[in-house]
Every structure is written in C-alpha cells, then in structure tokens.
Amino acid sequence: MTVPSTPDGTGAQDGAGARDGADARQEKRPWPRQVLVPLALAQFVCSFAGSNMNVMIKDISKDLDTTVQGVQTTITLFLLVMAALMIPGGILTDRYGRKRCLVIGLAVYGVGTVLSAVAPGLGILILGNSIFQGVGTALLIPPVYILTTLVFTNVADRARAFGAIMAMGGIGAAAGPLIGGLITSAISWRAAFVFQALVVAVIIVLTRRIDDPVPPDPDRVFDTGGAVLSATGLVLLVMGILVADDNAWLMAGLLLAGGLTQLAFFRWVRAKERAGAQPLLRTELFRNRTSNLGLITQHTQWLMLMGVSFVVAAYLQVVRGYNAIDTGVIFSASTIGLLVSSLGASRFAKRREQRTLVMVGFATTICGIGLLLTSAHGSPSAWIFVPGLLLIGLGMGVMLTPSVNVVQSSFPEDQQGEISGLSRSVSNLGSSVGTAIAGTILVADPSAGPYAVALAVLGVIGLGGFGAAAMLPRTPPPTRHG
Structure with missing residues (x-):
C-alpha cells in the first residue's frame, strides 16, 4: 500500500527544510497510540450494541409487551441499517473529514442510546x-x-493497530452478552443503554487528541441515487429473510425485489462510470480477486458470530429458562477464547501467512458449532455449552484481523474511503443476515430441533467461508521494518 510520508499527502520531500516541516507537523500530532484508544473503543461499543441485547430477550419482551420476534427484528434492523449506510458513510467521510464524521456519528449514536433507554414501547x-x-x-x-x-x-x-481494533470489536460482540447480562440482572436492561451512552461520551472526549492526517475533499461527489438503490436493495433482501416463517409468498416477493434493486444499482454504477461521473462505488473495487475473497471471509465470520450468539442466547432463555446473568456467564467462554487468541494475534501474524490464519480460524469455529450441536439433546447442565463457545471465540480471534488486513491492504490510500465503507458494509450485512437466518429458524419453533437446524445451517455457511479462505493467495508472514 502506498502511503505518503507527510500528513498533507504531498509525498516524500527532499531537503532539510522539508524534513523540519514534516517533523514539526509530526510533533503537533498525537502519538498513534493515543489515537488508537478512542478508535478501538468506538469499534467496541458498536460491536457490543449488536450482541448485548441477545441476553435481554425475555426482559425486553416482558417490559415492552412484545415478542421474541419483535426483539429479533430490532436487533436485525440495527445491523441492517449499519450495512445499508456504511458505503455512503465512507464517501461522506472523505467529503466532510474523518474526525468530523467520527464525532457526528458518535453524537447520533449517543442520542439513540438515550432514546432506547427510555423507550416506552x-x-x-x-x-x-x-x-x-x-x-x-x-x-x-x-x-x-x-x-x-x-x-x-x-x-x-498498522497490522497491530488493526489487530487491536478488531480484537476490541470481537470482544465487544463476544462480551456483549456477559456485560449486558450483568447490567440487566443488577439494574435493568435500560441501564445497558445508559452504559453505552457513557462510553460514547468518553470516546468523544478522547477524540480531541485526534488530528485528521488528510484534509477533507468538499468536491467529492455524493451519488444520492446510488446510495438509495444500494440501501433499498439490502433492506428488501434482509426483510425477505425475516418474514420467511410468516409468509412464503411475501418472502419470495421481497427477495426478488431486493435482487432486482441490487441489479439496478450495479447498472446505475456502470452508467455513471460510462458517463465519466463519480458513482457511489466504483466497479474496479470488485476486480481485485484477493479483496473479493477477503470480503467473503469477513461476511461469513460475522454471519456466524452473530448468528450463533442470537441462536444460543434465545435457546438458553426461551427453552432452557435461563435468566440474563446466567446466559451472559455462559457466553463468557467465547469472550475468554477471543481474548486469548487476540492477544496472540500479533505473534501469529509474524509466523504464519494470513491465508493460513483465516483457514485455521474457520476450522476452529466450525468445530465449536459442532460441539454446540451436541448440547441440543445433551445434559441440562449449562457447562455443556462452554467448550463449543470457547472454540468459537478462539477461532474468531484468530481470523478477524487477517481478513480485514487482506482487504484494506489491497488498495492504495485514495481508495481507502470506498473500500473501508464496503468492507464494513459487508461485515455488518453478514451480522444482519446471520441474525435474520438463524433467528427466523428458531423463532418459528423455539425448541431443540430448530436450534440444531439453525446451528447446522451456520456450520455449512462456515464451510463456504473456509473454502474462500483456502483460495486466498499464499503470502509470506509480514516482516517488521524500521
């Protein structure tokens, strides 16, 4: 990846005066570690939000007089909105500035947590x-x-920084049930949203240390038509999955409409490119085979993680009758596994190629799902879920960072806004689809049979992710320079 040696993006310069100027600008900027803390916390709180509600299913349903399906819809829509708007968000980031969009996004997120905390229905x-x-x-x-x-x-x-951020994201997703369960049992499910609001406030304060290395590009064109088509298509596809257990014809209609809308989006993009205009997403992003395979692995990873999280949490509460804290404690096994493998991620990356790490991660996670399948008709003890969840955490921790690094490192700096938005959109779409597919199977009949079917479906999808990882090019482990 080509990165300019000066913060203003002008590239390397010769002469003592240029070096002095670069040194002066570097002194004004915070140390990267100070920048990393708020960025990693931001990823943590967003991932936490996607999974902590899973242990509140019974409490929210009872308090708001709704159903398990109502809570599932709320979780899925949250993940879907993220996926649908992540690509436009990447473009807006380039246009209005990275720090500005970060702070505005945190503020909007904070408003949402307050509304959720006081929600009467x-x-x-x-x-x-x-x-x-x-x-x-x-x-x-x-x-x-x-x-x-x-x-x-x-x-x-950069590899270590991505490792820290992805580790915090994975920990947020894995620890969400435990933290959410503790807060719900000790206080209320509403307090879990207050917790998020407090974390967001801390992040906003910490962002004062961040200095945008590259100025915004106010002339960057925003493709409104493309954004509408892209978002609409994704929403229709996921909504089609959500209604699968209610109406087969409606499901088919939504899936068909979603597919046609996505086709219209790509035709729109091609037309924009032929006219010399700037589309929402350039088709050249999809011509990189390595990046495409990396995106598939990202999508599959988050689909499996969020799908398993919802299925197991719903099964424990609805079928086994566990409360929020019991469910959260059981899920701590996946958190421990993810922490252990994330702490060793940097050491693994120096010794093994990224392709190998992703394949090992998928294999370990699939084995974990296999162990969870045995719990459907096994011992009533809660401990029977621990080995499977531990393996899933270990597998996820091993492969999350390499997949992101494969994609981000496949493109130069001037395309980072687009590929970052696409990468995050694909990952969050995986989370949304995973919750929708697994939840729809289980909500239709919350018993041991559908629980096993949902996990089996996730395991088969994981095999597809393993196949994509196996097709990644072989590359030597990264070596440290300087």
Missing part, C-alpha cells in the same frame, strides 16, 4: 436502537478504519 426502541444507533455507527465506523490506515504508516504498526 417497541416502536421507540426500534427508533433509538435500530435507526439512530444504526445511522450513527454507519457514520463513525468508516473513519475508524481510514484513520488507522493513514496514521499508522508502518506496515507492522
């Missing part, structure tokens, strides 16, 4: 959690990855 909860928090996340996540790419110019440092 399911409608306000969807408005706060699914809409406001989803829009806020779509605005703040692209800057996280773009700033990381721009600030950490050394290849080894």
Whole structure:
C-alpha cells in the first residue's frame, strides 16, 4: 500500500527544510497510540450494541409487551441499517473529514442510546436502537478504519493497530452478552443503554487528541441515487429473510425485489462510470480477486458470530429458562477464547501467512458449532455449552484481523474511503443476515430441533467461508521494518 510520508499527502520531500516541516507537523500530532484508544473503543461499543441485547430477550419482551420476534427484528434492523449506510458513510467521510464524521456519528449514536433507554414501547426502541444507533455507527465506523490506515504508516504498526481494533470489536460482540447480562440482572436492561451512552461520551472526549492526517475533499461527489438503490436493495433482501416463517409468498416477493434493486444499482454504477461521473462505488473495487475473497471471509465470520450468539442466547432463555446473568456467564467462554487468541494475534501474524490464519480460524469455529450441536439433546447442565463457545471465540480471534488486513491492504490510500465503507458494509450485512437466518429458524419453533437446524445451517455457511479462505493467495508472514 502506498502511503505518503507527510500528513498533507504531498509525498516524500527532499531537503532539510522539508524534513523540519514534516517533523514539526509530526510533533503537533498525537502519538498513534493515543489515537488508537478512542478508535478501538468506538469499534467496541458498536460491536457490543449488536450482541448485548441477545441476553435481554425475555426482559425486553416482558417490559415492552412484545415478542421474541419483535426483539429479533430490532436487533436485525440495527445491523441492517449499519450495512445499508456504511458505503455512503465512507464517501461522506472523505467529503466532510474523518474526525468530523467520527464525532457526528458518535453524537447520533449517543442520542439513540438515550432514546432506547427510555423507550416506552417497541416502536421507540426500534427508533433509538435500530435507526439512530444504526445511522450513527454507519457514520463513525468508516473513519475508524481510514484513520488507522493513514496514521499508522508502518506496515507492522498498522497490522497491530488493526489487530487491536478488531480484537476490541470481537470482544465487544463476544462480551456483549456477559456485560449486558450483568447490567440487566443488577439494574435493568435500560441501564445497558445508559452504559453505552457513557462510553460514547468518553470516546468523544478522547477524540480531541485526534488530528485528521488528510484534509477533507468538499468536491467529492455524493451519488444520492446510488446510495438509495444500494440501501433499498439490502433492506428488501434482509426483510425477505425475516418474514420467511410468516409468509412464503411475501418472502419470495421481497427477495426478488431486493435482487432486482441490487441489479439496478450495479447498472446505475456502470452508467455513471460510462458517463465519466463519480458513482457511489466504483466497479474496479470488485476486480481485485484477493479483496473479493477477503470480503467473503469477513461476511461469513460475522454471519456466524452473530448468528450463533442470537441462536444460543434465545435457546438458553426461551427453552432452557435461563435468566440474563446466567446466559451472559455462559457466553463468557467465547469472550475468554477471543481474548486469548487476540492477544496472540500479533505473534501469529509474524509466523504464519494470513491465508493460513483465516483457514485455521474457520476450522476452529466450525468445530465449536459442532460441539454446540451436541448440547441440543445433551445434559441440562449449562457447562455443556462452554467448550463449543470457547472454540468459537478462539477461532474468531484468530481470523478477524487477517481478513480485514487482506482487504484494506489491497488498495492504495485514495481508495481507502470506498473500500473501508464496503468492507464494513459487508461485515455488518453478514451480522444482519446471520441474525435474520438463524433467528427466523428458531423463532418459528423455539425448541431443540430448530436450534440444531439453525446451528447446522451456520456450520455449512462456515464451510463456504473456509473454502474462500483456502483460495486466498499464499503470502509470506509480514516482516517488521524500521
């Protein structure tokens, strides 16, 4: 990846005067580690939001007089809004500036957490959690990855930075049930949203240390038509999955409409390119085979993680009758596994190629799902779920970072806004689809049979991700320079 040696993007310069100027600008900027803390926390809180509600299913359903399907819809819509708006969010980041979009996104997200905390019914909860928090996340996540790419110019440092951010994201997703369960049992499910609001406030304060390395590009064209078509297509596709257990004809109609809308989006993009205009997403992003395979692995990873999280959490609460804290404690096994493998991610990356790490991660995660399948008709003890969840955490921790690094490193700096938005969109679409598919199978009949079917479907999808990882090109482990 080509990265300019000066913050203004002018490239390397000769002469003592130029070096002095670069040194002076570097002194004004915070150390990268100070930048990394708020960026990693931002990824943590967004991932936490996607999974912590899973342990609140019974509490929210009872308090708001709704159903398990109502809570599932709220979670899925939150993930879907993120996926649908992540690509436009990446473009807006380039146009208005990375730090500005980060702060605005955090503020919108914070408003959503407050609305969710005081929600009197399911409608306000969807408005706060699914809409406001989803829009806020779509605005703040692209800057996280773009700033990381721009600030950490050394290849080894950038790999470690992405590792820290992805580890915090994985920990947020894995620890969400435990933290959410503790807060729900000790106080209320509403307090979990207050917790998020407090974290967001801390992040906003910490962003004062961030200095945007590259100025915004106000002339960057925003393709409104493309954004509408892209978002509409994704929404229709996921909504089609959500209604699968209610009406087969409606499901077919939504899926067909979603597919046609996505086709119209790509035709729109091609027409824009032929006319010499700037589309929402350039088709050349999809001509990179390595990046395409990396995107498939990202999508599959988050589909499996969020799908398993919802299925197991719903099964434990609805079928086994566990409360929020019991469910959260059981899920701590996946958190421990992810922490252990994430701590060793940097060491693994120095010794093994990224392709190998992703393949090992998928294999381990699929084995974990296999162990969870045995719990459907096994011992009533909660401990039977621990080995499977531990393996899933270990597998996810091994492969999350390499997949992101494969994609981000496949493109130069001037395309980081687009590829970051696409990468995050694909990952969040995976989370949304995983929750929708697995949840729809289980909600139709919350018993041991559908629980096993949902996990089996996720395991088969994982095999597809393993196949994509196996096709990644072989590359030597990265070496540290400087």
